Amino acid sequence: MELDFAASAPLRLVFSTGLAAPPAAVYRSLAVELASTPAWFGAVTSATPTDGGAGRTVRLRGGVEFRETILATDPAARYAYRVDETNVPGLSALLEEWALSPTADGTRVRWTMAVDGNGPCRLAMRLARPGVGKSFRDAMRNLERRLTPARRPSPGSAR
Numbered sequence: 001m002e003l004d005f006a007a008s009a010p011l012r013l014v015f016s017t018g019l020a021a022p023p024a025a026v027y028r029s030l031a032v033e034l035a036s037t038p039a040w041f042g043a044v045t046s047a048t049p050t051d052g053g054a055g056r057t058v059r060l061r062g063g064v065e066f067r068e069t070i071l072a073t074d075p076a077a078r079y080a081y082r083v084d085e086t087n088v089p090g091l092s093a094l095l096e097e098w099a100l101s102p103t104a105d106g107t108r109v110r111w112t113m114a115v116d117g118n119g120p121c122r123l124a125m126r127l128a129r130p131g132v133g134k135s136f137r138d139a140m141r142n143l144e145r146r147l148t149p150a151r152r153p154s155p156g157s158a159r
Contacts, residue, residue: 009114016110021147040142090121
């Protein structure tokens with residue numbers, strides 16, 4: 001499975017939002033500072049680099065585990081990986097792509113989950129779409145707070 005699976009998968013879950021943080025900072029959180037992922041993405045309990053940075057191991061709440069191979073690392077545009085091993089029954093292919101586009105006030109983030117699996121697996125993923133979307137929105141709000149801390153007024157300044 002290669003990057004083109006993101007566009008050709010039998011099931012695609014796509015979510016996007018804007019963040020008031022530059023693409024480089026968003027990319028760093030997604031691809032470089034893996035250990036911090038659970039701090040902003042509530043579904044993730046751990047994310048660890050493997051194979052000298054060419055892969056990752058990710059664990060989710062509920063006991064789901066993924067061993068992944070990184071397919072694209074472009075700090076200005078995207079980060080993508082495929083799942084090579086998982087304990088999700090019926091899942092035969094999963095690729096995730098995080099596309100980053102600069103905007104006037106930050107970054108547009110588009111997350112694509114490209115999925116294939118047996119019928120029950122695909123049905124479960126379709127039914128999970130609203131929950132996965134909420135998880136994405138919550139994660140992006142948390143990431144934005146992490147990357148753009150509120151500015152405090154300086155002493156003596158007007159509020």
